[in-house]
Amino acid sequence: MTVDIIKSLDYQIDRKGVLLILWGWINFLHFLISYSLREMVLPFQVEDFLNLTSYTLIPIGLIITVVYLIKNRPLSGSGRVKTVTYIWVSLIITLVLINLVEANVLGKINFEFQHPIFMVIIGSSISLTGRVLSYRSLMIGGLVFALLGGVASYFSLSQQMMIESVGWVIAFLIPGYVIRFQNK
Numbered sequence: 001m002t003v004d005i006i007k008s009l010d011y012q013i014d015r016k017g018v019l020l021i022l023w024g025w026i027n028f029l030h031f032l033i034s035y036s037l038r039e040m041v042l043p044f045q046v047e048d049f050l051n052l053t054s055y056t057l058i059p060i061g062l063i064i065t066v067v068y069l070i071k072n073r074p075l076s077g078s079g080r081v082k083t084v085t086y087i088w089v090s091l092i093i094t095l096v097l098i099n100l101v102e103a104n105v106l107g108k109i110n111f112e113f114q115h116p117i118f119m120v121i122i123g124s125s126i127s128l129t130g131r132v133l134s135y136r137s138l139m140i141g142g143l144v145f146a147l148l149g150g151v152a153s154y155f156s157l158s159q160q161m162m163i164e165s166v167g168w169v170i171a172f173l174i175p176g177y178v179i180r181f182q183n184k
Contacts, residue, residue: 016183019065020138020176024168026061030054031165038158083132091125112157119149119164126171137178141171 033054037047095118103109123146130138145167152160 017176017179018068020172021180022061022064022068024172024176026057027168028165028173030057031161031168035158035161035165038161080132084129087125087128087132091121094121112160115157115160115164116149116153119152119160119167120146121149123147123149123167123171130175135175135179137175138171141175145171 033050036042037050037054042050098114098117098121099109102114123142123144125142126145127139127142130136130140130142148163148167148170152163155163
């Protein structure tokens with residue numbers, strides 16, 4: 001089942017850009033909320049609502065993605081699908097290993113140090129995905145996202161969250177809407 005879901009990724013991105021739009025909005029909102037919670041003084045009820053929203057966005061997105069991919073499964077995958085799958089599985093493994101190395105070397109996780117590194121690596125994966133799928137807007141969006149990771153290293157963690165929220169608009173939302181409107 002997982003292989004079938006991954007195989008349909010290429011088809012779904014080609015078809016409508018729906019997954020880019022979904023995950024662009026999820027990540028944009030998640031990091032914007034994270035920034036807001038760190039930088040704004042809010043009533044407790046608003047903070048609780050924003051925390052709940054932030055924690056539930058990704059699981060809800062995963063459920064929607066799985067259901068969407070199962071309902072819109074193509075008949076066959078392609079070599080491009082395998083390549084994109086390897087890119088994203090490698091990304092996840094790399095992020096986990098960076099956490100382990102950082103914890104072992106520093107004795108703790110320093111999120112202000114780690115966050116820009118993650119942005120650079122994620123941006124590279126987005127850009128590679130754009131290259132493999134021949135989507136120039138996704139490739140450029142990934143490069144800009146990676147560059148924003150470098151810029152974010154000059155700021156505090158809360159400011160990094162704001163920069164990353166903008167990065168998701170550039171890397172996923174804009175390319176997703178471009179693909180959606182090109183395929184109408």
